[in-house]
Amino acid sequence: MPELPEVEVIRRGIAPHLEGRHIADVVIRNPNLRWPVSPNMAEILRGLKISSVSRRAKYLLLNCGKGSLILHFGMSGSLRLLTPAGAVAPQKHDHIDLVLDNGVIFRLRDPRRFGAMLWSYDEVLHHELLAQLGPEPLDAEFDGLMLYKKTRGRSASIKQVLMNSRIVAGVGNIYASEALFHSHINPLSPAGQISLDRYRKLAEAIKKTLDLAIEAGGSSLRDFVNSDGKPGYFQQQYWVYGRAGKPCRECGTHISQVRQGQRSSFYCPLCQK
Numbered sequence: 001m002p003e004l005p006e007v008e009v010i011r012r013g014i015a016p017h018l019e020g021r022h023i024a025d026v027v028i029r030n031p032n033l034r035w036p037v038s039p040n041m042a043e044i045l046r047g048l049k050i051s052s053v054s055r056r057a058k059y060l061l062l063n064c065g066k067g068s069l070i071l072h073f074g075m076s077g078s079l080r081l082l083t084p085a086g087a088v089a090p091q092k093h094d095h096i097d098l099v100l101d102n103g104v105i106f107r108l109r110d111p112r113r114f115g116a117m118l119w120s121y122d123e124v125l126h127h128e129l130l131a132q133l134g135p136e137p138l139d140a141e142f143d144g145l146m147l148y149k150k151t152r153g154r155s156a157s158i159k160q161v162l163m164n165s166r167i168v169a170g171v172g173n174i175y176a177s178e179a180l181f182h183s184h185i186n187p188l189s190p191a192g193q194i195s196l197d198r199y200r201k202l203a204e205a206i207k208k209t210l211d212l213a214i215e216a217g218g219s220s221l222r223d224f225v226n227s228d229g230k231p232g233y234f235q236q237q238y239w240v241y242g243r244a245g246k247p248c249r250e251c252g253t254h255i256s257q258v259r260q261g262q263r264s265s266f267y268c269p270l271c272q273k
């Protein structure tokens, strides 16, 4: 599942190819994503200029002046850009093409179809999918004090609080597990009992973990143009995520795995208290 860093790397990769371009045509081969793509989508988008490409949590936003296109990659979505010279016939899961005024095709592939493409005429950040989201973890307003204040009186575990997008947007399972390791906090700890000092370390660890992942993705970024369009999962060395039973890289203790909500958490029972 593409996480926040993957979506940010996609944004950085495609923005220079999209910004300032007009949408010449839209081809919808299969509108049945998580929500049906509007039958009017081609009519809405044709002729619009893409003024900027931004991101909110794991949503990619193509801002087009009188409205914005909201994209989400769901479980298996990916994008690629095809120049006229490099254009290939669409494959089975290539559901939507946006054709730009220079002939470049912006192609959305989504085998499991949990992704989304929605149009918003109104201020996109007020769209029902985005309006309730908490702060962006990489923004300055997200810090240890904010986490501390939002968790007073909460008995839920810190891991589940970090996965709650109303508290902080888009941290995701991998990066929550990794940041808790780096700040030495057990994912099962009740959020309301964690001190301000520890929340400051945790907020810094979240930012650093996401920044490093974006950097890794950026440096290993295959060109989006005429690439094979496979999802941009980064080859990263995790400290705890996915390492159940393996030795902790700090102390050698076996990494534990526990179910929290519907997700697995990984942690070192010695390093994380």
Ligand SMILES: [Zn+2]
Pocket: 248, 249, 250, 251, 252, 253, 268, 269, 270, 271, 272
């Ligand atoms: Zn350890």
